[in-house]
Amino acid sequence: MGMTAQTSTADATASRADGAPVVGPAAMLITLTVNGVAQTIQVEPRTTLAEVLRGPLDLTGTKIACNRGACSACTVWLDGVTVCSCMMLAIEVGARKVTTIEGLAQGDTLHAVQAAFIEHDAMQCGFCTPGMAMSCAALLEHTPHPSADEVMTAISGHFCRCGTYPHVVAATLAAAAQSKA
Amino acid sequence: MANDTGTRAETFPVGIASVGLAEVTRQVTGDEPPALAPNAALAVIGKPTPRQDGRAKVTGATRYTVDIKLPGMLHGRILRSPLPHARIGSIDVSAAARLPGVRAVLTIVRPDDPASAVVRYVGAPLAAVAAVSINVAEQALRLIRVDYEALPFVTDMDQARAAAAPQVFDSASAPQGYASGFPAAHGLPLVGNVRGPAMQARGDAVQGFAQAAVTVEAEYRTQVQTHCCLEPHATIADWREDGLTVYQSTQFTAGVRKELAAAFGLPPQRVRVVVDGMGGGFGSKSSLGNYGRIAVTLSRQAGAPVRIVLDRQEEQMDAGNRPGTWQRLRIGAQRDGGLTAISLRSYGTAGVALGAGVGNVAQAMYECPNFDGAQYDVFIHSGPGCAMRGPGNTPGAFGMEQAIDELAEKLAMDPLALRDRIDASPVRREERRLGAERIGWSRRHASGAPVTDGGPVKRGIGMAQSIWVANVQTNSACEVRIHRDGTVEVLSSVQDIGTGIGTVMAQVVAEVLGLRPEDITVRIGDTEFPAGPPSYGSRTTASITPPARSAAWRALQSLLRVAAPGLAVSPEDLLALGGRIVVRDQPARGMLFREATALLRTDRISEVASRSDDYGGFRQRMGTDAALAQQDLGGVQFAQVAVDTETGIVRVERVVAVHDCGRPMNPRLIESQVQGGVLMGLSYALFEHRILDRHTGRMVNPNLEQYKLVGARETPAIEVILLENYQGRSATDAYGVAEPANIATAPAIANAVYNAIGVRLRSLPMTPAAVLAALGRMTAGSARP
Numbered sequence: 001m002g003m004t005a006q007t008s009t010a011d012a013t014a015s016r017a018d019g020a021p022v023v024g025p026a027a028m029l030i031t032l033t034v035n036g037v038a039q040t041i042q043v044e045p046r047t048t049l050a051e052v053l054r055g056p057l058d059l060t061g062t063k064i065a066c067n068r069g070a071c072s073a074c075t076v077w078l079d080g081v082t083v084c085s086c087m088m089l090a091i092e093v094g095a096r097k098v099t100t101i102e103g104l105a106q107g108d109t110l111h112a113v114q115a116a117f118i119e120h121d122a123m124q125c126g127f128c129t130p131g132m133a134m135s136c137a138a139l140l141e142h143t144p145h146p147s148a149d150e151v152m153t154a155i156s157g158h159f160c161r162c163g164t165y166p167h168v169v170a171a172t173l174a175a176a177a178q179s180k181a
Numbered sequence: 182m183a184n185d186t187g188t189r190a191e192t193f194p195v196g197i198a199s200v201g202l203a204e205v206t207r208q209v210t211g212d213e214p215p216a217l218a219p220n221a222a223l224a225v226i227g228k229p230t231p232r233q234d235g236r237a238k239v240t241g242a243t244r245y246t247v248d249i250k251l252p253g254m255l256h257g258r259i260l261r262s263p264l265p266h267a268r269i270g271s272i273d274v275s276a277a278a279r280l281p282g283v284r285a286v287l288t289i290v291r292p293d294d295p296a297s298a299v300v301r302y303v304g305a306p307l308a309a310v311a312a313v314s315i316n317v318a319e320q321a322l323r324l325i326r327v328d329y330e331a332l333p334f335v336t337d338m339d340q341a342r343a344a345a346a347p348q349v350f351d352s353a354s355a356p357q358g359y360a361s362g363f364p365a366a367h368g369l370p371l372v373g374n375v376r377g378p379a380m381q382a383r384g385d386a387v388q389g390f391a392q393a394a395v396t397v398e399a400e401y402r403t404q405v406q407t408h409c410c411l412e413p414h415a416t417i418a419d420w421r422e423d424g425l426t427v428y429q430s431t432q433f434t435a436g437v438r439k440e441l442a443a444a445f446g447l448p449p450q451r452v453r454v455v456v457d458g459m460g461g462g463f464g465s466k467s468s469l470g471n472y473g474r475i476a477v478t479l480s481r482q483a484g485a486p487v488r489i490v491l492d493r494q495e496e497q498m499d500a501g502n503r504p505g506t507w508q509r510l511r512i513g514a515q516r517d518g519g520l521t522a523i524s525l526r527s528y529g530t531a532g533v534a535l536g537a538g539v540g541n542v543a544q545a546m547y548e549c550p551n552f553d554g555a556q557y558d559v560f561i562h563s564g565p566g567c568a569m570r571g572p573g574n575t576p577g578a579f580g581m582e583q584a585i586d587e588l589a590e591k592l593a594m595d596p597l598a599l600r601d602r603i604d605a606s607p608v609r610r611e612e613r614r615l616g617a618e619r620i621g622w623s624r625r626h627a628s629g630a631p632v633t634d635g636g637p638v639k640r641g642i643g644m645a646q647s648i649w650v651a652n653v654q655t656n657s658a659c660e661v662r663i664h665r666d667g668t669v670e671v672l673s674s675v676q677d678i679g680t681g682i683g684t685v686m687a688q689v690v691a692e693v694l695g696l697r698p699e700d701i702t703v704r705i706g707d708t709e710f711p712a713g714p715p716s717y718g719s720r721t722t723a724s725i726t727p728p729a730r731s732a733a734w735r736a737l738q739s740l741l742r743v744a745a746p747g748l749a750v751s752p753e754d755l756l757a758l759g760g761r762i763v764v765r766d767q768p769a770r771g772m773l774f775r776e777a778t779a780l781l782r783t784d785r786i787s788e789v790a791s792r793s794d795d796y797g798g799f800r801q802r803m804g805t806d807a808a809l810a811q812q813d814l815g816g817v818q819f820a821q822v823a824v825d826t827e828t829g830i831v832r833v834e835r836v837v838a839v840h841d842c843g844r845p846m847n848p849r850l851i852e853s854q855v856q857g858g859v860l861m862g863l864s865y866a867l868f869e870h871r872i873l874d875r876h877t878g879r880m881v882n883p884n885l886e887q888y889k890l891v892g893a894r895e896t897p898a899i900e901v902i903l904l905e906n907y908q909g910r911s912a913t914d915a916y917g918v919a920e921p922a923n924i925a926t927a928p929a930i931a932n933a934v935y936n937a938i939g940v941r942l943r944s945l946p947m948t949p950a951a952v953l954a955a956l957g958r959m960t961a962g963s964a965r966p
Binding site for chain 2: 044046054058059060061062063064065066067068070071073100101102104105110114117118119121123124125126127128129130133151152153155156157158159160161162163164165166167168169
């Protein structure tokens, strides 16, 4: 696990034979850097990153729909890499920077993917939309000019029951076409 | 304004715009707005306006029910039966109640009441707790001691039909009717687990078959599908001395309020139901639900808000499903294709609920003088089904639209030519023409013809049609406020389940007031506003856009009366146009809209309008609150598939979906909905399958990874063609599209698969195993799901 020096707790005095600290079940203090802001919070070690984001940090744009890594609605970035935040404990995050859907826009300026999602109606009920947008934006960070097939691969782990996949692909390709890179 | 001004004649456009429009004159009541021009002549309606809440949705700002936190909010969890059929001898909740952090405990099953002591499906609620956290609540559930007497059970519909099968209900305990969704007749006999039949008949089917030159007969089977809304079913109940507020992810705020008032003995005006973001329903969030009732009861007991959110396993077990069906169709025809008789017999199971019929496709799609239908419900020990996108007609079309293709083949007719012969709908005729042209029907090879490339992948094209009644909720209302500062609000309890209805309402009001959609503030999803329609039955747009236009038009008349004196004209000479109030025929003369509103002597003008009857009347009233419009909805879909005959994998490469919904209000939003209907239908056709373990009664795939849904990689190219089909029936002439878009997809794919491989798949889902079995490359036994 990605335990770091930032993690501290009164209970974490014991250690396993291999020297790794034993934590829990009591709550412990961790510092998370989310959307550029470092925040120290108390969490039970069993708490997932998704639960911490949605609970104490009130960043409810990250959705929990299956809670076992099957639907990708909870997708956030960890140092720019997409992860299912329901499949990771908050104490595993360590010093890695978390970006959620609330941190994707630069101030009032939407990320190109967000703007294209609106333009192409790449949403219906919108519950899967934050996760979709995070995966599509991450794709463009690494692959500025993807093919439709690459977009579909990037969102292949996401479920959208409303059926927005065609518009999500169209929006992402349009966002890519706008960028000069 | 009172509805006392008599009637007047209005002349409306009618017909399909791309074919040619005619006019019809109808009498309307005096307070109805004038006839609305075709979309081509309008500024806002019919344009692809982006949805108003798009920015909130892409930034994560939209608050769904699961996102709401109230001060002091407790977390509720429900203890559920692990057995499919059991008598509960006792429930001991004392240890749970003593656990620190537990604030309320509710026993749902009452062992001392024989009617309440029996549970009939895995997942049936037994007890519930509210605690300071979900973890404490779950710990408390583990402390509840339940004494079960296991009873015999049956979870397979065919086995349940046998005389010796364990009985789910007796006639006293069986559900008698259907509260929501697809109707099931009351008062039908129950024999064993089989209830019915619900009979539909016209003419003389025996005679009709005797006249037939050609007869086809086949059996079709469809699986249970679950709704899989991404947002789970969720309620936050806040019981206070002065009233009850419930935040619920619901398709019908006004209906849930009515249910709450009745269930808890409260006056409706002291019950408020609120939903902002709504993460999908598809029929499964149409009513209060057992979880909603439990949340309110716990809140009343605890004196604090209680939140209940189902987890994904609960979603799959006890949040509704589309019933599984078996149907046998027999169709007789003359040599030229003219139908002489149709016979339908169906058995379906909604578990412990009713409503598993196969709809009215066989009865109503085609001209046929003689029809004989008998539909049965079969009870099994599994979670209750409920309405799901096109209930009844979706499994019904899977059978009927294949049977029609089977008939066409036997008659040596092209499937389109046969439908042209037997389908009286001029709308679907045009839809077939447009779709055939787009998909390239003329290059379709004969079904099962040898494919020249000799490879293992065979391609085919198929089509199918949908039919759906045009529902209207007659007690739908809407308020429009024009404020002195020039701002405009439109208010209704109608909820947006993802269709963008709020944006459409803004378009309607903007069109009337000569403003832009973004000038209109939409406030919906709250029963404090005038009661709006449900978001089910493809009725929302048909129900709420006419009153939105009426209310805006009446408010505008008041504003024009205020503005007229300053312009030295009469109000009738004024128009709202381009953000201004101008003199008709002298558009340079006038004032800004907000200059006009500044003349108001009150803070605002407000008009509430309700849904008027369709001009020329409805086809049929449905109870006190709903009606059916004169003309059915529907559509025609074409699918192109590639079937790998070595792996059995069916790949849908392309779908052309041609639909009409009266006047299209916002083609971009409609396109999204049609794509969604196609994808849900594709998913139904190829992937989805609720699997029950017949030895334990448990669902073996109660999740989103083993319960297979269509993903982006299985998504075909979907081309949507929309007709503008004017009928002159209401202030907007708009109807729905959500369900018709789902109904035709699975049979279109099945017909395409047949065209590709020459073997017909009459059972869903069309998995690789089923395809290989059909090709004789696997034994049928090993392919049977």
